[in-house]
Amino acid sequence: xxxxxxTPKFRVLKTGQSMTLLCAQDMNHxxxxxxxxxxxMGLRLIxxxxxxxxxxxxxVPDGYNVSRLKKQNFLLGLESxxxxxxxxxxxxxxxxxxxxxxxxxxxxxV
Amino acid sequence: xxxxGLHLPTLSVQEGDNSIIxxxxxxxxxxxxxxxxxxxxxxxxxxxxIRSNMDKRQGQRVTVLLNKTVKHLSLQIAAxxxxxxxxxxxxxxxxxxxxxxxxTGTRLTIIP
Numbered sequence: 001x002x003x004x005x006x007t008p009k010f011r012v013l014k015t016g017q018s019m020t021l022l023c024a025q026d027m028n029h030x031x032x033x034x035x036x037x038x039x040x041m042g043l044r045l046i047x048x049x050x051x052x053x054x055x056x057x058x059x060v061p062d063g064y065n066v067s068r069l070k071k072q073n074f075l076l077g078l079e080s081x082x083x084x085x086x087x088x089x090x091x092x093x094x095x096x097x098x099x100x101x102x103x104x105x106x107x108x109x110v
Numbered sequence: 111x112x113x114x115g116l117h118l119p120t121l122s123v124q125e126g127d128n129s130i131i132x133x134x135x136x137x138x139x140x141x142x143x144x145x146x147x148x149x150x151x152x153x154x155x156x157x158x159x160i161r162s163n164m165d166k167r168q169g170q171r172v173t174v175l176l177n178k179t180v181k182h183l184s185l186q187i188a189a190x191x192x193x194x195x196x197x198x199x200x201x202x203x204x205x206x207x208x209x210x211x212x213x214t215g216t217r218l219t220i221i222p
Contacts, residue, residue, distance in 0.1 A: 031208070042212030043210075043212040044212075045209050056208070058209060090154070098144070098156055098159060099156065099210070100156070101146075101154045104153050
């Protein structure tokens with residue numbers, strides 16, 4: 001049982017490039033989330049999904065898009081990366097017994 | 111909106127002693143609280159949670175206390191071990207709200 005898997009683990013982007021972060025969970029959870037973590041700050045919610053085909057904005061959604069075409073996958077897209085998006089990104093899913101987080105994607109935008 | 115803050119950014123405790131990490135939240139409508147542990151290079155790991163209809167919950171070597179009157183939450187770790195060294199976050203969620211609001215974290219260092 002892998003839990004929540006994030007790919008890639010590390011990435012360096014140039015300003016203006018695009019990329020997609022993939023989150024996959026094998027726990028059949030309905031709810032999935034994308035957070036970012038910056039130094040000295042708590043995790044902040046970017047977008048979330050309450051089920052397949054649904055997405056909703058969180059606290060800091062600007063500059064990001066998401067899709068939940070399959071229940072097990074939640075994709076986070078950056079259309080035109082900016083240095084302010086340098087961060088560690090965490091995906092989480094929620095089931096009856098609470099939240100499970102992935103191990104993170106460290107993204108650097110130069 | 112909700113804001114969550116931890117009282118100390120760092121805490122050093124002697125191995126074997128008990129440690130207490132404190133957290134304050136702002137929204138009296140918050141009804142669910144979680145403590146997470148995060149080790150370097152890893153994602154947050156669930157430690158213990160508590161709902162607003164409780165004031166205390168115990169796990170293995172950990173206890174969470176909730177004081178709704180002053181909107182305060184604490185995590186007690188008994189007989190700390192070197193493996194307890196990590197950053198600890200509290201998080202709060204309001205009823206019917208999907209957003210978990212995290213505090214900024216307390217770095218716990220265990221002194222051998």
